[in-house]
Amino acid sequence: MTTTSLATTKFTVINTHVHNIDGVAKVTGRATYTFDVKLPNMLYGKILRSPHPHAKILKIDYSKALEFPGVVGVVTGKEDTLGVKQGIWRRYQDLCDEQILPLDKVRYIGEPVAAVAALTEDIAEQALDLIEVDYEVLPAVYEPMDAIKKEAPEIHEGFERNINVTRHIEWGDVDEAFEEAEYIREDWFKVGGQHHVSMETRAAVSDYTPDGKLTIYHSNQSPYYLQALMAGVLGMREGDVRVISHYVGGAFGGKFELDGAIFCSAVLSKKLKRPVKIIYTREEDFIASKRRTPMFYYVRTGVKKDGTFLAREAKVFTNGGAYTGMGATALYLTGFFHSFPYRWRGYRYDGYRVYTNTLPSTSMRGFGAPQAMFTSEQQIEWIAADLGLDPIEMRRKNSHYPGYEVPGQARIESCGIDQCYDEIQKWIKEKGKLPENRAIGISACGFMTGGIFNWFDTPYAFSAAMVTINQDGTVELYVGAQDMGQGSNTTLAIICAETLGVKMEDIKLHASDTDHCPPDLGAWGSRQTLMTGNAVKMAAEDAKKQLLEFAYAHAHIVSKTGLNIVYDLDIKDRWVHNVARPERGVDYSELVKIALRGKEGQKIVGRGFYTPHRKGMISPAYSYMLQGVEVEIDEETGKIRLIDSLTAHDCGQPINHLGLIGQLEGAFSMAAGYGYLEYMPFEDGQLMNPNLVDYKMIRATEMPPTAVAEIDTYEPEGPYGAKEAGEGLTNPTAAAIGNAIFHRFGVQMKENPIRPEMILNALKEKKEQKKSGKKNK
Amino acid sequence: MSYKCPVCKKEWKDSLQVARHMFGTGDKPHKEWVDEQGKDKGFTFIDLMIEQATTPGNKSYVTLAEIIEKAQSSL
Numbered sequence: 030m031t032t033t034s035l036a037t038t039k040f041t042v043i044n045t046h047v048h049n050i051d052g053v054a055k056v057t058g059r060a061t062y063t064f065d066v067k068l069p070n071m072l073y074g075k076i077l078r079s080p081h082p083h084a085k086i087l088k089i090d091y092s093k094a095l096e097f098p099g100v101v102g103v104v105t106g107k108e109d110t111l112g113v114k115q116g117i118w119r120r121y122q123d124l125c126d127e128q129i130l131p132l133d134k135v136r137y138i139g140e141p142v143a144a145v146a147a148l149t150e151d152i153a154e155q156a157l158d159l160i161e162v163d164y165e166v167l168p169a170v171y172e173p174m175d176a177i178k179k180e181a182p183e184i185h186e187g188f189e190r191n192i193n194v195t196r197h198i199e200w201g202d203v204d205e206a207f208e209e210a211e212y213i214r215e216d217w218f219k220v221g222g223q224h225h226v227s228m229e230t231r232a233a234v235s236d237y238t239p240d241g242k243l244t245i246y247h248s249n250q251s252p253y254y255l256q257a258l259m260a261g262v263l264g265m266r267e268g269d270v271r272v273i274s275h276y277v278g279g280a281f282g283g284k285f286e287l288d289g290a291i292f293c294s295a296v297l298s299k300k301l302k303r304p305v306k307i308i309y310t311r312e313e314d315f316i317a318s319k320r321r322t323p324m325f326y327y328v329r330t331g332v333k334k335d336g337t338f339l340a341r342e343a344k345v346f347t348n349g350g351a352y353t354g355m356g357a358t359a360l361y362l363t364g365f366f367h368s369f370p371y372r373w374r375g376y377r378y379d380g381y382r383v384y385t386n387t388l389p390s391t392s393m394r395g396f397g398a399p400q401a402m403f404t405s406e407q408q409i410e411w412i413a414a415d416l417g418l419d420p421i422e423m424r425r426k427n428s429h430y431p432g433y434e435v436p437g438q439a440r441i442e443s444c445g446i447d448q449c450y451d452e453i454q455k456w457i458k459e460k461g462k463l464p465e466n467r468a469i470g471i472s473a474c475g476f477m478t479g480g481i482f483n484w485f486d487t488p489y490a491f492s493a494a495m496v497t498i499n500q501d502g503t504v505e506l507y508v509g510a511q512d513m514g515q516g517s518n519t520t521l522a523i524i525c526a527e528t529l530g531v532k533m534e535d536i537k538l539h540a541s542d543t544d545h546c547p548p549d550l551g552a553w554g555s556r557q558t559l560m561t562g563n564a565v566k567m568a569a570e571d572a573k574k575q576l577l578e579f580a581y582a583h584a585h586i587v588s589k590t591g592l593n594i595v596y597d598l599d600i601k602d603r604w605v606h607n608v609a610r611p612e613r614g615v616d617y618s619e620l621v622k623i624a625l626r627g628k629e630g631q632k633i634v635g636r637g638f639y640t641p642h643r644k645g646m647i648s649p650a651y652s653y654m655l656q657g658v659e660v661e662i663d664e665e666t667g668k669i670r671l672i673d674s675l676t677a678h679d680c681g682q683p684i685n686h687l688g689l690i691g692q693l694e695g696a697f698s699m700a701a702g703y704g705y706l707e708y709m710p711f712e713d714g715q716l717m718n719p720n721l722v723d724y725k726m727i728r729a730t731e732m733p734p735t736a737v738a739e740i741d742t743y744e745p746e747g748p749y750g751a752k753e754a755g756e757g758l759t760n761p762t763a764a765a766i767g768n769a770i771f772h773r774f775g776v777q778m779k780e781n782p783i784r785p786e787m788i789l790n791a792l793k794e795k796k797e798q799k800k801s802g803k804k805n806k
Numbered sequence: 807m808s809y810k811c812p813v814c815k816k817e818w819k820d821s822l823q824v825a826r827h828m829f830g831t832g833d834k835p836h837k838e839w840v841d842e843q844g845k846d847k848g849f850t851f852i853d854l855m856i857e858q859a860t861t862p863g864n865k866s867y868v869t870l871a872e873i874i875e876k877a878q879s880s881l
Contacts (some may be wrong), residue, residue, distance in 0.1 A: 052860055177856055189837075189852045204864060215862065329862055344859050381859050 041602055042527040043749055044683045049519045050538065051276070053511070060276040060605045063232040064308055066246045071234070072101055072146040074297050074307040075153035076289050077160050078317060079135035079142055082714030083169035083182065086133050086162060089143055094159040097425055099152035103160070105143045106130035109296055115262050117254065120486040124194065126185055127352040127389075129292040135164075136184055136351035137388055139316035142768065144293035146305050171381035171714055173346040174325060179341055184351065184384040193349050194357045194687065196380040198364045198437035206340035206375035210331025211256030212416060216408055217510050218328070220400040223321035223702070224347070224710045225393055226726060229278025230314040234302040235294040243299065244271045247291050250280040251551020252514045254485060256543040257523040258287050259295060274541040277513040281699070282392035283319055284513070285553055286354050320709060321347040321393035322359050322382075326404040327369075327782025328610040334416060338421035340375040343367050343404075344438040350383040350389035356382055358484065359390075361649075362477075363397030365438060366760070367405050369444050370475035371427045376436075386714050393758035396554060398476060399703055403781055406472040406764035411777060421655075424473055425450045428655070439645040445679030445740035446473065449655035450679035452738040455656055460673075466661050467672060470768030473655045474755025476650030478747065479556025481641050490638035491556075493547035494564040496525065496572045498633040500625055501616035502603065504531060506568075507539045509549025510561040515755060516688035517557045521565050523684055524748050528569035530615065547638075555753035558684060559650060560639050564750035567637025573600060576635050579624040580605055580615075586623070589615050638740045641746075649746045652753035653679040659733070660769035664792070667785030669705045669766065671733040676758060682750035688758035690737070692755025697735045700762030702727045705783045812877050813839050824879050825870040829855060 054060040091103040098439040103705040108113050112132030116125030130141050143160055147153035173182060174189040184191050207213065226250075234246040243265065248256050252272040260267040277284070290307040309317070324347045331340040331529035333518055345363060349356045364378035425752065433441045457469055472718040479491075506525045512518040522536040540546055549561055556771040577598050580586045590598065598607040606614030640648040658671040676693065683689050706725045710717045720723045738746035767778040776791035809821045811828065813835045818824050819825040828836045832851075849869075858866035 177859075190856065192852070192855070195829065195832060195855065197826055199826070328861075342862065344862075346859065377864070380861055381855075 036217040038202040063628040068304040071152040071304040077143040081138040084164040084544030088163040090161040094156040099148040124353040146297040161539040191384040194382040197376040201375035203375035203377040207331045218326040218404040222323040225281040225283035230309040231290040233291040235298040236308040237298040251285040253548040280513040287502035307380035319391035323389035350391040355392035366398035367401035398760040443742040445742040446653040449677035468769045468773035470765040472761035472764035474760040478650040478753035482553040489548040492560040492564040493638040494568040496568040496635035520685040555756040563639040564637040568635040572635025590633040650752040658765040667788035679739045680754035681744035681752035696758035704763035704766040819870040
């Protein structure tokens with residue numbers, strides 16, 4: 030990946046070439062992932078799973094399993110957890126609908142039914158076969174449009190027609206705007222699910238000790254959430270649950286709810302008073318974690334003939350699977366981002382999340398926006414073609430701009446989408462004429478920088494940080510943020526070093542341990558750089574202010590810096606200096622020693638926190654981007670090959686330059702997979718390809734160049750002007766691929782992932798239509 | 807003029823907003839009130855919701871808004 034930046038260098042650490050602070054531990058194999066944790070006297074757990082998509086549990090007999098040599102204990106819902114219901118939407122108890130180890134009913138194939146702990150993993154696995162479960166199989170339903178029918182089986186009591194959650198967004202007079210429209214287009218889309226495929230599968234080691242303390246090593250993206258949720262389901266004090274997640278092998282939105290590994294290992298450990306380790310196999314991770322939410326999308330758009338956008342209406346049914354999870358948030362966000370990055374005089378969205386007897390769906394990188402953009406950005410391209418308009422210029426004239434207010438929802442402060450259009454136009458022009466089997470597709474989008482909504486109902490600040498300064502001037506930085514591979518630890522250390530005026534190597538970051546770090550909502554919705562970053566900046570500023578108070582008052586420093594009352598002091602690169610005359614100053618460690626003496630030996634401690642206020646309904650800031658993808662399509666086989674790409678990307682001020690490149694490249698691979706490869710077929714509720722042979726992901730050799738043109742903007746709410754990067758780029762690619770296919774063949778792809786047979790069928794249909802003289806619409 | 811929710815008595819300037827509130831809240835008392843109004847007319851809360859979801863336009867909200875307007879005098 031290459032990047033071109035318009036940013037000027039004004040920092041000593043920010044946006045410089047800084048390697049990941051945990052890089053050496055990772056590449057030398059010293060990083061301890063949950064998979065690597067081994068405790069004395071530890072047992073190994075395995076989970077018995079439902080073979081039925083919908084069934085009553087009549088009886089569980091595990092007596093034979095208990096007699097099996099090496100088996101130490103078994104837990105079930107009926108005996109051990111008493112069907113405790115949980116969910117991450119704690120603010121709404123109705124939506125806390127999941128019993129991990131259900132009492133009397135299973136709702137999807139793969140749902141945990143019982144868990145065994147044994148001396149080895151093999152013994153635990155064998156013991157599962159000895160547990161006898163009597164089921165009464167119930168009728169099941171797998172698709173949302175079937176599940177809302179009157180005759181459909183009821184999946185959760187009290188949820189009529191299986192409707193789990195609804196969401197409505199509306200502004201302006203939609204009907205009047207449609208009446209003014211000179212051209213109206215409506216389309217139905219079927220948008221697919223996607224598996225998170227973290228390199229590290231769900232994993233937990235729980236250690237309950239007789240003093241009533243439960244320590245859990247767990248692969249997740251929010252130790253605080255997991256601590257609070259586990260304390261809730263086990264009826265423990267929050268402080269008696271310690272969650273440690275030092276290294277996490279990917280999460281992508283799939284690891285901030287309770288999973289079977291953490292829940293069952295903790296329940297077993299509490300019962301047996303021994304550490305218990307549960308690691309999901311890859312197949313278990315596929316069938317019994319969660320997935321990106323599949324959706325049926327109806328989109329109706331009204332425009333003027335000159336391409337002015339007037340009205341849009343969307344109605345969406347999502348396949349929620351068996352439980353709510355984070356799906357309720359995805360339902361709102363898909364509706365909100367479906368309007369992005371454009372101005373609509375009237376906009377109406379009705380979203381319906383429907384329970385089915387399939388794997389639950391939840392948040393995944395992009396959080397509902399990839400589905401929204403697949404439908405929106407393709408339809409916009411078709412409208413431009415129908416009206417004979419330039420698709421980039423049509424987008425440009427309707428786009429957001431700095432200071433624009435999305436009615437009742439959000440205020441846009443920084444917005445570089447206009448410059449994004451320029452960059453992609455230039456790129457397309459430079460490409461010139463393409464070979465006949467290739468075409469370029471484009472797609473725009475915008476994305477949030479952290480969520481404002483507090484569905485978890487936390488009483489704490491959304492982010493917090495603490496800085497302490499040692500006698501030699503080195504710094505301990507404590508955050509509750511979670512690095513799951515995206516490089517947030519490095520980003521936060523950069524912000525701390527820049528703010529305090531020290532070097533990167535001075536910072537030691539402490540994170541991912543609820544016993545020692547402040548609560549933080551963790552890594553989701555692209556929140557950590559802005560939210561935890563602001564908390565870190567505040568904590569470092571607090572510490573720096575305390576240091577400088579001693580500098581202003583100390584005669585030696587006053588004389589060295591030539592200070593008088595009108596001059597300011599600052600610290601940069603460990604040099605405490607007069608801002609007006611930077612050459613006059615003292616060494617930073619000298620000031621630290623003076624401050625320590627002045628505070629009677631107390632360490633300097635800086636504190637910071639951040640919670641967004643008066644920033645609308647959704648997010649404090651929004652990133653913007655336009656992506657172009659050059660695609661080659663084989664007319665004989667329908668096979669797609671990605672040749673080249675450029676994303677013009679406005680993420681405000683980049684903080685961690687190398688991290689940004691890695692994030693954007695990773696997001697592209699996931700987005701491309703969603704566009705044309707990663708398919709999750711179900712038959713009678715059973716996932717047909719739960720392995721990495723049959724579930725096709727993009728490989729390194731299939732990745733096209735993924736260049737990025739950084740657009741230089743400044744986001745006033747972000748630390749040093751920074752905002753989202755790395756999640757939003759998951760959103761445009763599926764539509765860009767669809768648009769390339771449209772420009773190559775004139776066919777419209779209304780389902781993803783776009784598979785070869787779909788292209789061949791569309792071409793066949795087009796030929797037949799041509800024969801019969803019909804126009805493809 | 808303002809319009810009250812017939813169940814929780816919250817007020818909005820527009821009866822359509824009250825209808826949106828009732829659909830959005832969707833708890834037992836709100837559902838029951840709509841079901842009661844639909845008894846003679848042959849619809850239920852969930853029927854209206856699914857019609858709103860599966861057909862273009864805003865028909866269900868408008869239907870409910872009209873019922874809410876008529877009910878104002880008795881609140």
